[in-house]
Amino acid sequence: MNDTTRDIHIHVPVLTRVEGEGALKIDVVDGAIQNLALHIYEPPRLFEKFVEDYECNQVIDMVARICGICPVAYQMSAVQAFESLFGFQPPDWVRDMRRAMYCGEWLQSHALHIHLLSAPDFLGFDSAIAMAADYPDAVRRGLELQSLGNDLIALFGGRSVHPVGVRVGGFYRAPRQDEVAALLQRLEAALPAAEALVGWTAGLEFPDDEQAFTSVAMSHPDEYAINQGNLISGQGLETEITFYESYFEEHQSPHSTALHSTLDERPYLVGPLARLNLNFHQLPKPVRKIMDGCGIPFPSHNMFHSIVARAIELHLAVYEAIRLLQNYHLPDEPYIPLKPREGNAFGCTEAPRGILWHRYDVDDRGMVRHARIVPPTSQNQWRIEEDIRLSLERFGLDNPDDALRMRAEQVIRNYDPCISCATHFLRLDVHRR
Amino acid sequence: MTRVLGVGSPFGADRLAWLAIDHLAGLGWKDCELVKLDRPGSRLVSYFHDVEQVVIIDAVRLSDQPGSVVAIDLERLQRLDYPTSSHGFGVAEAVALARQLGELPPRLHVLGIQTGEDVKQLPAVELQVLANLVSGYLDPAS
Numbered sequence: 001m002n003d004t005t006r007d008i009h010i011h012v013p014v015l016t017r018v019e020g021e022g023a024l025k026i027d028v029v030d031g032a033i034q035n036l037a038l039h040i041y042e043p044p045r046l047f048e049k050f051v052e053d054y055e056c057n058q059v060i061d062m063v064a065r066i067c068g069i070c071p072v073a074y075q076m077s078a079v080q081a082f083e084s085l086f087g088f089q090p091p092d093w094v095r096d097m098r099r100a101m102y103c104g105e106w107l108q109s110h111a112l113h114i115h116l117l118s119a120p121d122f123l124g125f126d127s128a129i130a131m132a133a134d135y136p137d138a139v140r141r142g143l144e145l146q147s148l149g150n151d152l153i154a155l156f157g158g159r160s161v162h163p164v165g166v167r168v169g170g171f172y173r174a175p176r177q178d179e180v181a182a183l184l185q186r187l188e189a190a191l192p193a194a195e196a197l198v199g200w201t202a203g204l205e206f207p208d209d210e211q212a213f214t215s216v217a218m219s220h221p222d223e224y225a226i227n228q229g230n231l232i233s234g235q236g237l238e239t240e241i242t243f244y245e246s247y248f249e250e251h252q253s254p255h256s257t258a259l260h261s262t263l264d265e266r267p268y269l270v271g272p273l274a275r276l277n278l279n280f281h282q283l284p285k286p287v288r289k290i291m292d293g294c295g296i297p298f299p300s301h302n303m304f305h306s307i308v309a310r311a312i313e314l315h316l317a318v319y320e321a322i323r324l325l326q327n328y329h330l331p332d333e334p335y336i337p338l339k340p341r342e343g344n345a346f347g348c349t350e351a352p353r354g355i356l357w358h359r360y361d362v363d364d365r366g367m368v369r370h371a372r373i374v375p376p377t378s379q380n381q382w383r384i385e386e387d388i389r390l391s392l393e394r395f396g397l398d399n400p401d402d403a404l405r406m407r408a409e410q411v412i413r414n415y416d417p418c419i420s421c422a423t424h425f426l427r428l429d430v431h432r433r
Numbered sequence: 434m435t436r437v438l439g440v441g442s443p444f445g446a447d448r449l450a451w452l453a454i455d456h457l458a459g460l461g462w463k464d465c466e467l468v469k470l471d472r473p474g475s476r477l478v479s480y481f482h483d484v485e486q487v488v489i490i491d492a493v494r495l496s497d498q499p500g501s502v503v504a505i506d507l508e509r510l511q512r513l514d515y516p517t518s519s520h521g522f523g524v525a526e527a528v529a530l531a532r533q534l535g536e537l538p539p540r541l542h543v544l545g546i547q548t549g550e551d552v553k554q555l556p557a558v559e560l561q562v563l564a565n566l567v568s569g570y571l572d573p574a575s
Contacts, residue, residue: 161472
């Protein structure tokens with residue numbers, strides 16, 4: 001090392017029960033970023049082979065194993081794909097309860113990210129544990145909301161991590177009225193905290209970092225899209241999910257096992273901020289009112305506002321779950337048996353981190369012959385890299401390496417990437433010449 | 434009431450605590466709730482509520498014999514090169530968070546089951562030692 005080149009190695013070793021690893025390498029030449037590469041090692045690619053030669057309902061349970069934080073999203077995209085292929089339109093009860101279950105996932109995932117992963121960045125703490133000393137009530141609120149979301153998932157899925165309740169044609173089991181009533185009571189009690197959370201996040205201090213980017217999300221004519229709809233973009237695209245592959249491409253990148261997704265050969269954004277930018281006009285009135293009063297203007301092109309977008313969606317999730325469960329009734333049957341059909345099955349839903357697109361080639365016995373899964377993190381990867389570059393240049397590359405690392409980590413955490421997005425997951429190498 | 438939490442995942446030696454829970458379930462203890470948890474992360478804190486005593490069992494990598502069972506005091510827990518859960522929130526972090534929030538149960542014990550160097554392999558666990566340790570927590574007079 002000489003006085004013009006500095007290396008920093010901040011290393012979290014790979015241990016058991018770590019979902020993945022992220023690393024960032026930046027080359028700074030003459031005060032400008034010349035090379036920037038975000039390394040991601042992503043497991044879902046392996047699952048595409050694992051699920052071959054398994055029957056549809058087995059696949060629904062298998063894909064839930066891809067992610068411990070958003071298993072419902074994987075199940076919902078898969079079941080939507082199979083049911084669509086088999087010509088099945090879920091009845092209202094199934095549709096509503098799946099949306100309620102999905103609200104549980106948004107609730108737990110957003111609560112975790114806001115309170116334990118992202119807020120410490122904004123408040124100047126290196127971890128949620130340190131933050132808990134000064135903000136115990138905020139951390140408790142996060143844990144309680146997260147727990148409530150998990151219990152809502154478990155209500156329909158039997159358990160919150162890798163749930164098993166969803167099947168082709170409906171659910172394996174319909175929750176009892178008393179189970180639903182008990183959870184409904186807790187959701188109603190949590191609504192004020194969810195409302196207050198929006199203002200709390202909006203009161204954080206945000207860097208001024210407007211950037212031009214294209215938002216991509218699902219859109220549904222009747223509701224804020226979660227588990228149904230077409231694909232839309234901020235550039236005017238609207239297409240059915242079946243045509244995803246006609247517009248979105250994936251490219252191999254030498255520095256990552258995750259593929260880079262592009263739209264019109266450009267990076268794009270998926271996730272809470274993209275959804276809110278495109279669909280905020282469909283928020284239910286009480287949720288919209290809180291959003292309008294929070295002081296952050298949406299649509300926004302400042303990625304640091306994603307924590308506020310996440311809080312607004314958390315409020316939406318609680319509100320929607322209450323609305324859906326208030327109308328709960330026991331169905332005659334929790335599912336309708338379906339006859340498999342050969343063909344190409346397409347599914348797409350809004351995982352907490354953005355659109356999760358599935359394609360399955362299925363034979364006439366309902367066995368999966370080929371699968372393609374495009375998770376949100378790979379779709380955001382190029383956008384994250386672009387954002388880091390712009391953010392660090394605006395932040396100032398002459399800042400100390402530690403400050404650069406912290407800012408880069410915060411930028412990456414704005415996307416809530418589903419790798420081992422630990423508080424310090426980033427190994428950063430800065431080379432200055 | 435005592436709650437015994439087996440923390441793990443379906444992968445390799447990370448299952449050790451679940452196997453331990455299966456063994457304890459066969460002993461028919463009363464006033465003892467046995468729970469298997471799959472990478473609970475920060476959710477672990479919620480299992481500290483409404484109970485007098487909690488015993489956490491988890492796989493650890495120490496320098497002891499693979500399969501051996503060790504009681505880990507809370508100070509040592511924080512210093513361990515400890516396997517982390519999703520989002521980097523493992524048992525040590527969850528216990529530290531609960532302590533910071535004043536939400537530790539009145540009595541908390543942590544038992545580690547030693548993995549081998551190859552964490553894909555399941556070592557033979559000292560189940561009798563484990564059962565004796567937990568039994569001692571349930572009935573300190575014994």
